[in-house]
Amino acid sequence: MTSHQATTKQFSSAPATGSDFANPATSSxxxxxxxxxxxxxxxxxxxxxxxxxxxxxxxxxxxxxxxxxxxxxxxxxxxxxxxxxxxxxxxxxxxxxxxxxxxxxxxxxxxxxxxxxxxxxxxxxxxxxxxxxxxxxxxxxxxxxxxxxxxxxxxxxxxxxxxxxxxxxxxxxxxxxxxxxxxxxxxxxxxxxxxxxxxxxxxxxxxxxxxxxxxxxxxxxxxxxxxxxxxxxxxxxxxxxxxxxxxxxxxxxxxxxxxxxxxxxxxxxxxxxxxxxxxxxxxxxxxxxxxxxxxxxxxxxxxxxxxxxxxxxxxxYLDPLNEMVRLVRRKGPYAVGYHPRLSLAQKPFDEAIVGDALTFVEELAKTRWITPGDPDNSLLLSKLIAFGGPMFRIFSDAEVAIIRNWISALPAINAAKAARPASALDGDTPSVPLLPERPWVSRRPGGHVVRKRREPVPARTLYFKLLNSERYPDARNDAGEFAATWLARSAVGLQRDEQAIAFTDYSHQQLRSWFEERARQQSSTYVGPEQVIEKTREEVIAEAIQLCPMILVDGAWLQKWGNAGLVDTRLGTLLFKIFSDELGNGDPQLNHPNIYRQLMAQMEVDLPEFRSREFSQWHGFTDEAFEVPAFWLALSQFPRRYLPETLGLNLAMELSGVGGGYRTAHDELRHYGFSTLFVDLHNTIDNASTGHSALALEAIEQYMDEVLQSGDSARIAERWQRIWTGFRALSPRPKYWRERFKRLTYPY
Structure with missing residues (x-):
């Protein structure tokens, strides 16, 4: 073997060496x-x-x-x-x-x-x-x-x-x-x-x-x-x-x-x-x-x-010969079985193409199918892989470029080449199959594993474990069951109760019309600053305390939308922007939960450390105070599986309180001398014009754009119903009587 051959062998095969790369199960x-x-x-x-x-x-x-x-x-x-x-x-x-x-x-x-x-x-x-x-x-x-x-x-x-x-x-x-x-x-x-x-x-x-x-x-x-x-x-x-x-x-x-x-x-x-x-x-x-x-x-x-x-x-490594050798090594296995009557250098073609790739390339250069230095007049390119040829579309444009570069770089051969007897490749025209697509393992939507149902974990416990998920990785199973049960309850009565789906045939125009009307209705519920505050100071404080478990995880339903593969999409960018705003965009002073902590301090409420078990078990909280935030945390573990539901929940959350509820809360807090910063902030940042409510609406429209393009009416209806189920999921649903005998299931 010459030194040139040794170098070519070394670098034409470099990417395929090493057990880690050769075995897909262990490659990085x-x-x-x-x-x-x-x-x-x-x-x-x-x-x-x-x-x-x-x-x-x-x-x-x-x-x-x-x-x-x-x-x-x-x-x-x-x-x-x-x-x-x-x-x-x-x-x-x-x-x-x-x-x-x-x-x-x-x-x-x-x-x-x-x-x-x-x-x-x-x-x-x-x-x-x-x-x-x-x-x-x-x-x-x-x-x-x-x-x-x-x-x-x-x-x-x-x-x-x-x-x-x-x-x-x-x-x-x-x-x-x-x-x-x-x-x-x-x-x-x-x-x-x-x-x-x-x-x-x-x-x-x-x-x-x-x-x-x-x-x-x-x-x-x-x-x-x-x-x-x-x-x-x-x-x-x-x-x-x-x-x-x-x-x-x-x-x-x-x-x-x-x-x-x-x-x-x-x-x-x-x-x-x-x-x-x-x-x-x-x-x-x-x-x-x-x-x-x-x-x-x-x-x-x-x-x-x-x-x-x-x-x-x-x-x-990137020399034309080395690139051609690597191309043959990649494509060769797919060519086996399609050249039973052909041979190359006195070997069966199917054996040669999966043997030593460098030898194959060097021998191929000697055949009549290659004109060294002239790719346009080489029959491999002008006939075999051209339209109507037996190898049409076998090679991608990038692979054709590799072949052209290799032929162009071949040393010129003297005129005696033309008089030499035809190579063994002069037999039947070779035929090579198209590269087959590697099948993907089918799985249920969302890729979740079906496990035996267990007793549901209390919301307090799940809240604590999901805030400390690295310590309790098995909480993911509990989160999946909690989210599925919650969504199943939210889907009951979708077509008929007081929060029934707003319309059945989805269109952007109908959604935007509903959104604008909903925003107007919420604004109209505000009586005005002259209203009489009927709640006592103690009642205002008590209500604020029960909101702590929820507000201290503000934005939790979107926490995975900063992840690679999600945030680098237009939809992901919208959702991440909302999440980032809730966190204060990296400034602890603007962090929404921190602003609420300041309100608690002003109310002289001394809370246990947030991520501790003592917080989730604190006697000052009711069990109900943990239900919605536990659902947020649970749903967030499955951003792909529950994307439609997340979009609906996001709209419900960002729209809730805007115009009416936040302004009423402002008056109640101000009446007793408490800071109104938290509710004022949300009333502006969530506004229906350019704020989080508007972004939530835009996110749904972007998602449904792709669904609408499918033209599949059943799929469009299904996705819209799932979005609305998520919208309804902001409000806890009662446990239905039938659950005594059989748990509700959510099909997605």
Whole structure:
């Protein structure tokens, strides 16, 4: 074997090496896909994610990627610790390729394709860090602000992942949905390309357990920004007329994101008491080393990836011959059985095409089907894969381009070639089947697993467990049953009771007309500031107390809509904007639950710590006070499965109180000298013109647009009924008499 053949063999096969990549069940991209569709197989995916994160941390330490002794934590102030990490960033970037060295658009496209698992999942690391359980805290607010910036601050055109997609599409790279099998099957991804994204997604599912590691990983992500090998693609992208908005936004926001990530770490260490002179060295070492685990593991995975890309490019991985060899390796198995009378280099064709791919390509170049240096006159392109040929549409446009480049690069052959006897390929015209689509495992809508029914968990208990879901992962089963039962009750009487469906034949015009009339009716219920306040001071306080469990998880029904795969859609952007507003957009002073806490303090109500069991069992709350918020928290666990119901509930919640109820509450609070800020805020921010009510309406219209386009009247009616069921679900429904004998079921 020549040295050229050895190099070609090495790099034409590089992406397929390694057991992790060869086995889809264990590959990092498969893990990404599972975690993006976590509703399908939640518990198995959760277990895989935790194992992956712990495995990566162990490997970082085992490889001596850093030594704890390198950092004297005992003398470090948080600010100095962060600064020491930032200084090291450049050493973890593979900088051998300057922008001038990536002057080929094909190379740029390949690099960006390899970056796609990261680019399409920007922000995923932080997607679960800030939740209704901790959004009132300073550090959660900081993290939410960073995450909101990454996903566009409620503006889809500023979403980093979407801008990346737009950029690569502007240069002709079409990316499937990253959660699909098609993504990895067609993009020739290197094994290392998904490692960092799999790590970030895995950490995100354990925002409490891995909080310090997430902060370390975050600092690396924002400080490293786009690696030099990715930045090097900007020049050829610009030269080819592609969009560079992604690069510009990343550069414009990087300094602010670094400052916020640094502040988050400093806040974490201060709040953990790591600056106290009384804390012992062991505790300090644990706190700092966990942050280092996240930072250094990210650095290791990033360095592994950029080094591999740089090495492959430098050593000819993208040369036409290597690309052609990889194409044959991918397509060959699908060609077996369609060439029984053909041979190549004295071997049966079906055997040759799944044998040594390099040998196959070299022998193919000698046949009459190839004219070296002249793809237009090569029969493989002009006859076999042309319209009417036996291989028409066997190859995609990108694959045809690979074949053309390979033929163009073949060395010229002397005229004696024409006189040589025809190759064995001169037999019957080959026929190759189209690539079959890989079947997807069918499952019930929403992908939920049917389990044996258990006794329902009390709302108080479920509320507490879902606020501490990492400690009680099995609460997800209880949440599914609680939500399904609640929705089943809400669906009873859908067509006939006092809150019956407003209209049966859905149209945007009917929905908007109903919405506007409902808003007018609510406004008309307000008597005016001259009304006599009949409630006593004690009654006003008592009512306010019972609202605490609900208001302290304000927006909880939308908490998963900041997640990758949801927030990077137009519908998801609307829902995330509402959720972010409820949390104060990262500012604890604007956080709606915190504003209500101030009202409780003014009323001299001393509540137990919010996430504690004491809070959920506090004698000052009735059982009924937990029913609606427990439903919110339960429903939020299934954003895809219960999307129509979530949209209906969202409209009901945002519209409730606007115009009438909030103004009446304002007068009652003011009458007894209490702050009216909470109700005033909601009366304005939820307004029916441009506020949350209007956004909730728009979200339904966007969702139903796609349903209407199907033209399926049964489907349209079903989705509209599900939306209205969600609208009705804001009001608790009584337990029906038939439930004594058989539980209600919800069919979705």
């Amino acid at each position: 991209h498969d893990l990404c896909r599972r975690l993006l569709d976590i509703e399908h197989d939640f518990f198995a995916s959760l277990e895989r994610a935790k194992h992956y994160a712990l495995q990566q941390h162990s490997e970082t330490r085992a490889r001596s990627f850093y030594q704890i002794s390198d950092f004297d934590f005992f003398i470090f102030r948080p600010e100095g610790f962060v600064a020491s990490l930032l200084v090291q960033i450049e050493s973890y970037d593979y900088g051998c390729l300057s922008p001038l060295q990536i002057d080929d658009s094909a190379v740029a496209k390949w690099v960006l394709t390899q970056y796609a698992p990261q680019g399409l999942l920007l922000g995923s690391l932080l997607q679960n860090f800030c939740s209704p359980a901790n959004a009132h805290e300073k550090i959660a607010g900081i993290i939410h602000g960073i995450h909101a910036t990454q996903v566009g601050m409620g503006d889809l055109e500023q979403n980093h992942a979407l801008l990346f997609r737009q950029m690569v599409e502007s240069i002709g790279v079409q990316l499937p949905q990253i959660s699909s099998e098609q993504f990895s099957r067609h993009l020739d991804l290197l094994p290392s390309s998904s490692n960092l994204s799999a790590y970030r997604l895995s950490l995100s599912l354990f925002a409490q357990e891995f909080d310090a590691e997430i902060l370390g990983a975050l600092l690396f992500e924002v400080a490293n920004g786009l690696s030099s090998i990715v930045r090097a693609t900007q020049a050829p992208i610009t030269a080819s007329g592609g969009s560079s908005r992604f690069f510009k936004l990343q550069a414009a926001q990087q300094h602010a994101l670094i400052a916020q990530a640094s502040l988050a770490i400093e806040t974490y260490l201060h709040e953990a008491g790591m600056t106290s002179p009384f804390i012992n060295r062991a505790d300090i070492s644990i706190a700092y080393s966990r942050i280092l685990d996240g930072f250094m593991t990210s650095a290791r995975l990033h360095l592994q990836w950029t080094s591999e890309l740089g090495t492959l490019i430098a050593q000819g």
